[in-house]
Amino acid sequence: MKLKKQRLFVSIIAMTVAVSGMLFPMKAAAAERSVNLKVSNASASSVVLKWNKPKQIKSYQVYRSTKRTSGYKKIASTGKGTFKDSGLREQKTYYYKVTAKKSNQKFTSNIVSKVKVRGDYKKGTVYGPSMTESQRKQVKNAAAKFVNTKIKPDMDAYEKVEAAHDYLVKRCEYADSSRKNGANSAWGALIYQEAQCSGYSRAFKALCDAMGVKCHYVHATENAVNPFHQWNIVQVGSQYYHIDVQCNDSSGFRAIYLASDKTMKKIGLRWKTSQFPKCPKDYAF
Numbered sequence: 169m170k171l172k173k174q175r176l177f178v179s180i181i182a183m184t185v186a187v188s189g190m191l192f193p194m195k196a197a198a199a200e201r202s203v204n205l206k207v208s209n210a211s212a213s214s215v216v217l218k219w220n221k222p223k224q225i226k227s228y229q230v231y232r233s234t235k236r237t238s239g240y241k242k243i244a245s246t247g248k249g250t251f252k253d254s255g256l257r258e259q260k261t262y263y264y265k266v267t268a269k270k271s272n273q274k275f276t277s278n279i280v281s282k283v284k285v286r287g288d289y290k291k292g293t294v295y296g297p298s299m300t301e302s303q304r305k306q307v308k309n310a311a312a313k314f315v316n317t318k319i320k321p322d323m324d325a326y327e328k329v330e331a332a333h334d335y336l337v338k339r340c341e342y343a344d345s346s347r348k349n350g351a352n353s354a355w356g357a358l359i360y361q362e363a364q365c366s367g368y369s370r371a372f373k374a375l376c377d378a379m380g381v382k383c384h385y386v387h388a389t390e391n392a393v394n395p396f397h398q399w400n401i402v403q404v405g406s407q408y409y410h411i412d413v414q415c416n417d418s419s420g421f422r423a424i425y426l427a428s429d430k431t432m433k434k435i436g437l438r439w440k441t442s443q444f445p446k447c448p449k450d451y452a453f
Contacts, residue, residue, distance in 0.1 A: 203228070205266050205277035210316035211309040214254040215282035217264055221249040222275070225268045236263050236279060258285045258308075281321075285312050287377035294385050295374045296353025296367075303355040307371075310358040311378040319379055325404045329411070332375040333425070336368060337417045343367070368414035369398045376402060386410075386439050393436030399424065401444050408445040426451030 202222065209216035217230065230251050231240040240263075244251055256262060261284045266277040288294060289304045299307070318331050336357060343351035343362040350356035350367065357363035357371035369385055376383035382403040388395050399412040410432050412424035424432070428450045429441070 203266050203268055203275050203277035205264065205280050207280050207282060207316050208250070210282055210313050212258045212285045212305075212312045213256045214252060215256065215262070215264075215316065216250065216252045217266070217280070218250045219266055219277060222268070222270070225270050225275075227268065229267045231265050231267065233263050234260055236281070240265065253282075256282065260284050282316055285378065286380060287311060287374055295370045296350065296355055299350065299353050299355050303350065303353070303359070306359050307354045307374060311374050314375055315378040325381060328379045328381050329376070329402055329404055329426075332372055332379065332381075333411065333413055333416070335375065336371055336413050340368065340371070340417065342414065342418050363414070365396075365412075365414040366398045368417070369400050369412075372400050372402075372411070372413050376400075382408075384444050386444060389438045389440060392438040397437065399437075401447060402426075403445070404451065407449070407451075408447045409451055410447055 203219050205217060205219045207215055208218040219228070226247050228246055228249075229242050230244040230246065230253075232243045232253065233239040233241065243253065253262070253264075262282045263279055264281070265279045268275045285308055287308070289308050291301070291304075293299065293304065295307055296303070314332070314335060318335060319328060323331070340357045340361050340363055343349065343356065343364050346352050346364050346366070349360045349362055351360075351362060351364045352366040352370075353363075354367065354371035354374045356367040358374070363371065373383045373385050384401040386399050386401055388397045399410060399415070401408050402411050403409075404426060409426035409428070410424060411426060415424050416422050424435070427447070429447045431450055432439075432447075
């Protein structure tokens with residue numbers, strides 16, 4: 169009896185291993201057949217889509233709509249794993265999906281979007297009053313690329329603010345002069361990738377505007393410890409906070425990151441408080 173039980177136990181193990189060995193290849197095959205779509209690049213009026221190429225699929229159909237759940241029309245057929253859609257209206261959001269066929273099976277990708285460009289890009293913009301038309305266009309394209317490739321639909325306000333902050337910290341360095349290379353503009357921070365505090369804060373506002381996050385550009389007053397300094401006030405949830413991207417980049421840590429009015433005044437900074445939302449407390453991390 170004992171021997172029979174042992175044989176039965178061994179048989180169960182063998183069956184389990186065999187079934188497991190069958191399941192894993194099936195999962196791998198299913199993954200191999202899926203079409204995973206993403207936005208790899210974007211400008212204000214174009215988007216570059218990219219997807220994996222499952223084996224034995226030679227043609228893909230690209231569909232576009234201005235509504236997420238309906239109205240899709242085929243705009244291209246390609247054998248490549250990428251497609252660029254140009255000539256888009258800057259103030260519209262577009263949705264995309266890709267389909268493919270293999271034998272009698274049809275595969276449809278996930279849906280991705282190219283969101284509309286939001287912000288102030290007129291002459292005299294807060295992003296840099298002295299920027300040329302060409303520079304404003306470059307900043308607009310940079311903001312469009314950021315919001316379409318770095319921001320996900322399920323991100324909350326804190327995650328969006330963090331993404332914009334870290335994006336600038338990684339891309340930009342402190343400029344040794346305010347008189348060259350647009351150092352006091354968003355162009356300096358986002359395109360030339362060198363800026364002073366004004367350029368950092370103007371660029372941060374441009375990125376926040378593109379995401380739809382409420383953000384203010386703040387200039388110190390003459391009674392501040394540094395009357396020439398600039399930073400931002402940004403909304404996270406129902407509260408507003410101070411954030412100083414240039415200070416954080418130069419210091420190497422988040423020295424002023426979602427701070428209160430009280431904290432800023434302790435540092436010695438002053439601003440026209442009547443012109444901005446109150447920041448009653450530091451963010452509770």
